[in-house]
Amino acid sequence: xxxxxxxxxxxxxxxxxxxxxxxxxxxxxxxxxxxxxxxxxxxxxxxxxxxxxxxxxxxxxxxxxxxxxxxxxxxxxxxxxxxxxxxxxxxxxxxxxxxxxxxxxxxxxxxxxxxxxxxxxxxxxxxxxxxxxxxxxxxxxxxxxxxxxxxxxxxxxxx
Numbered sequence: 001x002x003x004x005x006x007x008x009x010x011x012x013x014x015x016x017x018x019x020x021x022x023x024x025x026x027x028x029x030x031x032x033x034x035x036x037x038x039x040x041x042x043x044x045x046x047x048x049x050x051x052x053x054x055x056x057x058x059x060x061x062x063x064x065x066x067x068x069x070x071x072x073x074x075x076x077x078x079x080x081x082x083x084x085x086x087x088x089x090x091x092x093x094x095x096x097x098x099x100x101x102x103x104x105x106x107x108x109x110x111x112x113x114x115x116x117x118x119x120x121x122x123x124x125x126x127x128x129x130x131x132x133x134x135x136x137x138x139x140x141x142x143x144x145x146x147x148x149x150x151x152x153x154x155x156x157x158x159x
Contacts, residue, residue, distance in 0.1 A: 012049070012056055021045055022052040026060060074118065074147075075111040078102050081150035098146055105130060105143050115151075123147065 010026030021043055028038040042059060046052035082102070086095060109126050110118070123144075130140050 010056060010060065012044075012052055014049070014052075020047060022049075022056075024052070024056045024059065026056075072115050073111065074113050074115060074150075075107055077115055077150050078106065078111075078146070081153055084153065097142075101139075101143050101146050105135075105139075106147065110147075 010024055013023050015021060015023045022045075024042045024044050026040060028040055030037055044052050044055045044059075046055060082095070082098060085098060090098075106126070109129065110122060113122065127140050127144065130143060131137075
């Protein structure tokens, strides 16, 4: 009896049979803005299945090093996150507080940064500038909590 392949390894099918050309299909992940599954197909030329599998593993390892694979910006993410929070029945005061933090502290500094390009250093710089501008530690913590919640929603797949 054949063993089942591991989850996340993609599928490999010779098309047409006997041609030495293999269609390798795999999932890139879920786009955080659209919440749609992102798939990719690659044609691999190899003498046999084991050679095609080796090439497929190499492709997967290269894809894993790239990151989230989305072109969404932090602004787009926060807009979607706010829609999600509104749908969860948050109070108007809470929603206004979130929107104020986004508009006054996050959008101008990091809003146009792609999620895949966002670094801890950029976040630390935002927090440092907020502190230098006289913002209270509580405000800085709230800024962090909004960004963190939005990113966690994306990577946990809750949205």
